[in-house]
Amino acid sequence: MGTEVLKRIKNKILGIEAEHMMAIEGLTKIAVIGGGSWATAIVKILTEQSHVQIRWWLRNKADIQHIRQFHHNPSYLSDVHLPPKKIKVYEQVAEALKGSHFVILAVPAAFIRDSLAGLQARHFHGKVIVSAIKGMIPQENLLVTDWMAATYGVPLEQTCVIAGPCHAEEVALEKQSFLTIASTNLSTAASFAKYMTCRFVAARPLGDLYGVEYAAVMKNIVAMACGITHGLGYGDNFQAVLVANAMQEIGRFVSTLDPRERELTSSAYLGDLLVTSYSQFSRNRLFGNMIGRGYSVKAAQLEMKMIAEGYYATRSIMELNKAYAVSLPITQAVHAILYADQSPAAVMEDLKNHLA
Structure with missing residues (x-):
């Protein structure tokens, strides 16, 4: 049996196992790492889903307290309502990752190392890592997906990236938007794309990660x-x-x-x-x-x-x-x-x- 055929079978099995795990849980848990405008826009998109729990980590503790009390981000896209029934806000990044099926990285590339400080490979094991970062790791000159593979051993087939054309400000206004979810594993991209699709956003999978x-x-x-x-x-x-x-x-x-x-x-x-x-x-x-x-x-x-x-x-x-x-x-x-x-x-x- 050819290598490509075996790879497709493996990818299909991985996709089935991931879907089965989520079905058993009854709720897809998605961690969002970052508190800026793009992270807030992504959280808004995810709140449109009926069976998703958002586990949101922000660095700014004052913003965390404000979100818990008033249900909007005071620093970015402050008009966006953040329904508390769908969102849990965390001060510790490891807590946000716990039990999550997907982990979305939405901090500037220059800050990703500090944001994930103290985490180990086990924290990412079995999770799909999604980069919403449109930059490279300074000094190391690595793409975020390659850096996650090198630093935490995350296999490329368990990573994907979010691409536009899409601005956070228009998502906040619910302007019609389009996203591409790219991965080396098309099944991984497709499994995540459905969570980024809602009444004002269309998300499509693509197999061209790099x-x-x-x-x-x-x-x-x-x-x-x-x-x-x-x-x-x-x-x-x-x-x-x-x-x-x-x-x-x-x-x-x-x-x-x-x-x-x-x-x-x-x-x-x-x-x-x-x-x-x-x-x-x-x-x-x-x-x-x-x-x-x-x-x-x-x-x-x-x-x-x-x-x-x-x-x-x-x-x-x-x-x-x-x-x-x-x-x-x-x-x-x-x-x-x-x-x-x-x-x-x-x-x-x-x-x-x-x-x-």
Whole structure:
């Protein structure tokens, strides 16, 4: 019997066992790690499900107490009602994980290590780990799924990622949204996608874990580039050319690191890139806009009070690309501005010569 056939049988058995376990329990327990806007939006989506218990960990103890008393997050998406019958809020991350079938990681990549401090591989054993993080682990330059595998021994087939195009603010407003759930194991992706599907969100499974995850990381870099050009006074015409070239850049990089057939014009890739590059809710675009208008990196970070994942991702992608030498003119331009203190106006003037 071929390796691929055996793998499909194994994946099917894993999926059946997981569904059976949940059926016995009568309730699917989903841990959400993180207290920001995207974590809050995910919690809102999950509260639409009738047989789900949400086990939510937040770092901020004042926010925990507020949620318990008033049933909304005072720091992010404060208009979203959080029904107490469906949500249990925890101060200890290990307690939130206990008994959970799925664990959703929704903290900035730079903070994931601290958020999971003290946990061991046993805390994740038998659970499906879902990354809602669109960034890379700084210094180690690892995708979150690879970091979870290396740090806690979580098999890749038990991990998946949430990709857009989707902004937390529109989820809060119940605007129609679309999510892609990607995994190396399509059964894993499908089993989780049904919990992220509700009256205002459609979630679809996809078997391209690395393609979706790398594209989600790189689109934040592109969004910063769009913000920088907007801050410098460039118009829509130039931004359209920039985004078109960025899609080619993402395609080159992803195809080099994980060569396989994929349709980059689909929602998980192009759609996510477009919404992050153009939306008023994009924090990476906002960060870039401030840089283009003359803010220093430090000043922009302080004023935003939120993490722009693209800032850290720019360095990680550049470090990673040393081994591959893929042509990444847009990423290089953003890196030169953010990390080499080069003039945004001069860098973008030069970038024009590399766009087609």
